[in-house]
Amino acid sequence: MRDTRIWQRLLGLPQVVVESLNVEEADDGDGEVLVVGVRARKGAVRRCGRCGRRAPWYDRGGGVRRWRHLDFGVVRVLIEAAAPRVDCPTHGPTVVQAPWARHGSRFTAAFEDTCAWLAARAAASTVSQLLRVSWRAVTGIAGRVVTEASGGTDRLAGLRRVGIDEVAYRKGQRYLTVVVDHDTGRLIWARAGRDKATVAAFFDDLAPSGPRS
Ligand SMILES: [Zn+2]
Numbered sequence: 001m002r003d004t005r006i007w008q009r010l011l012g013l014p015q016v017v018v019e020s021l022n023v024e025e026a027d028d029g030d031g032e033v034l035v036v037g038v039r040a041r042k043g044a045v046r047r048c049g050r051c052g053r054r055a056p057w058y059d060r061g062g063g064v065r066r067w068r069h070l071d072f073g074v075v076r077v078l079i080e081a082a083a084p085r086v087d088c089p090t091h092g093p094t095v096v097q098a099p100w101a102r103h104g105s106r107f108t109a110a111f112e113d114t115c116a117w118l119a120a121r122a123a124a125s126t127v128s129q130l131l132r133v134s135w136r137a138v139t140g141i142a143g144r145v146v147t148e149a150s151g152g153t154d155r156l157a158g159l160r161r162v163g164i165d166e167v168a169y170r171k172g173q174r175y176l177t178v179v180v181d182h183d184t185g186r187l188i189w190a191r192a193g194r195d196k197a198t199v200a201a202f203f204d205d206l207a208p209s210g211p212r213s
Pocket residue numbers: 048049050051052053088089090091092094
């Protein structure tokens with residue numbers, strides 16, 4: 001490719017070198033996907049995917065991996081890159097940190113942020129259809145985004161099993177506590193804030209006197 005910098009900018013991947021662009025049939029048979037092959041810049045520091053600390057090379061790990069990225073026009077985009085392991089002093093052999101994704105995710109952080117933003121505003125079924133991901137993926141993404149926004153501790157973990165999630169928006173400066181009906185996938189309650197008082201307000205609304213609205 002003559003100029004890959006324009007692709008880095010269009011795809012929002014300033015940290016890497018775009019090496020290849022290929023259009024392929026999608027695995028699910030639903031149209032085509034754009035596969036963007038990227039690699040780390042020469043001399044880039046390798047970091048542990050869990051803690052972000054510098055760590056030496058360990059092995060090739062599971063080889064090449066793909067991450068779903070934001071759509072480009074009408075096609076889905078997959079970022080493809082090697083995912084070697086580093087030998088972290090704390091975590092041992094761990095997949096290297098990918099600058100575009102959260103650890104352990106099949107999606108880029110840009111895709112996840114978009115998904116979480118939408119999940120706070122629309123029925124999960126709507127988000128799932130619009131972004132062409134499963135409902136399970138939507139909830140997994142919301143969990144990762146929220147955990148990151150709350151500094152790695154998931155303060156509402158015990159409650160999420162009953163369908164309560166907190167979602168960050170406006171670049172993590174504000175939070176919504178959202179309650180989702182897992183049977184219908186519909187958002188049934190939401191309020192700004194993410195503390196115990198917010199959750200208590202939900203249970204107050206559930207009281208026999210009915211929603212105060
Ligand atoms: Zn580590």
